[in-house]
Amino acid sequence: MAKTIIDAHNVSKTFNPKTVPVHAVQNVHLHIEEGEFIALVGPSGSGKSTLLNMMGGLDEPTAGTVFIDGVEITKLSENKLIDFRLHNIGFVFQSFNLIPVLTAKENVGFVLQLQHMSKKEREKRVLNLLKEVGLEDKINSKPGELSGGQQQRVAVARALASKPKIILADEPTANLDSKAAANLLDIMAKLNKEEKITFLFSTHDQRVIKKARRVITLVDGKIDSDVEQSPT
Amino acid sequence: MLLKLAWLNIWRNKRRTIITATSVFFAVLLAIIFRSLTDGIYDNMIHNVVSYSSGYLQIHQKGYWDEQSIDNTFEEDEQLYQELLKNPNVTHLIPRLQTFALASYADKTKGVLILGIDPTKEKVVNNLHEKIIDGQYIENVNENAVVLGEGLASQLKLKVNDKLVFLGQGYHASSAAGKYKVKGLVKLGAIELNNNVVYMPLKQSQFMHGAENRLSSISVMLDKTKNLEKLKQSLQKSIDPDTYEVMTWKEMMPEMDQFIEADSTGHYIIIGILYFIISFGLFGTLLMMIFERKHELGILIAIGMKKRLLATILLLESILISLIGCFVGIIAGILVVKWFTINPIHLTGEIKEVYEDYGIESIIYFSSQEKIFIVQTLIVLVLSILLAFYPGYKVMKLKPVEAINS
């Protein structure tokens, strides 16, 4: 049996509990194993972002527990949690992921620098990562000089840099045209297949959903369906 | 790495950084010029006043200051001069015998202050000879003539070459009496002095008072005026503390010291306002910086950057901007002050006359003490660090999700 990466029990999130409560996520159980490639779908406002944020330790559930690789992150102090994210979770956000004043190479290397990796090792790893996302010729470009798709690929490379247990991506293709979106998904799928990188990403895009091997659908903060499929 | 990131970040909005740094630049420059100017004016004022009166430091027989009588005078002593001159900061020593007496001319009588002076030494430090408005200056310590304050002369209704009779108390209860020709009149800025003073050659005064070789004070002129207390201590140490007392002009003329203190308070307020204004500018820039970058800061925290590290970057950014302004400001400040030290401003016209009426040189000197430059830079630096605490505090409270969504 494969290793468990995420194990979430009975997770709920209520915004503004005292004034106008919004039950964004309600009693969700989620079990994700190493090497999975999962799309999180559902209508707008169904709680996808909220759930992803809680899985990544960016937001605290109002109830329930989240274990990542056996560590109960819902119990960690703020600083420990930041450190945990640095070493265990990769993030790709919808847009403007990168530090605008740094080049692609420096952006990817930034995480490694935070981990105090030596310069030599870092250079090597950063080059490899950018090669994997097909940007070996853009290593010295600043984010402003890259297309949206290229920026997202740098973000994926950065998320990969710390060899995380899982990469969480909230609508990584939302601001991309369909070609760039397909290209990004292909890269993610390739990384998943060849390097066993676990991905959990939210999306609205039917063509992106098709590439997933498991699709979890949220409706009104609850898991409506959770199905395996063969990607096309 | 942090420094590099901070450096790159401040140039993201070149215009804003330049405007902010420029405001720091002007504040530092103005503060330096202002401080240098006011310090220079005070120094000059003090120099002028003390050279007529007390000197920066003054040596007396122990106990003289509390009871200023001729019996509390001390013997002039070559060895004492030698000892004092060993201190490299001492430039001139001016011996004086100060007494009070009644002066009569025709049917007028008035109490006067008799200053027994060495005319040559006096001339060097306070240009007394240039203040002569009628008649001539006395030439040496033995000359049988006196110089009067112009105000005193007019009260006594006497002219140059008239003879003045003095009657007073001499050393050890002897009586002092003498008749002297008035050789010249001086116009002095200090009204009190102008209306009461009689300058008498030292030897003559000692003779008249039966106080041969005795002095009531030695005024000490210095080449630097800061660290007065330290110099006083070291002089006191070098001479017999049981026989002599050393006092600073601040102790002898507390009113002038207080006046300067009070006057400087006003200047501190002006400089304070200057710094208050640039603080606002700097603060605004810092606020904009984190406001515009909230999303990015959120992402950095999300991917594992400690908040404290992030706050450090913002702190560095604030310090860098103000350092740029400070650095250029100091260089410009040094150049401006240097220029004015070499080419002091010579006052002209009415202001010149007012100054000279008060016996103060009509030249504005700038003070070029390093302290001014260092203190101004430190103030700006401390300000920028203090200001940067706010963005730092904001970062510590930042919630990554909210920040990313903004």
Ligand SMILES: Nc1ncnc2c1ncn2[C@@H]1O[C@H](COP(=O)(O)OP(=O)(O)OP(=O)(O)O)[C@@H](O)[C@H]1O
């Ligand atoms: N900070 C917040 N305060 C109050 N309500 C919130 C907050 N964040 C999200 N919500 C609410 O929680 C619910 C779930 O929001 P969420 O952003 O997770 O949905 P989503 O599925 O990601 O939607 P979308 O597809 O539009 O991104 C929504 O009703 C939203 O209005």
Ligand SMILES: [Mg+2]
């Ligand atoms: Mg969302």
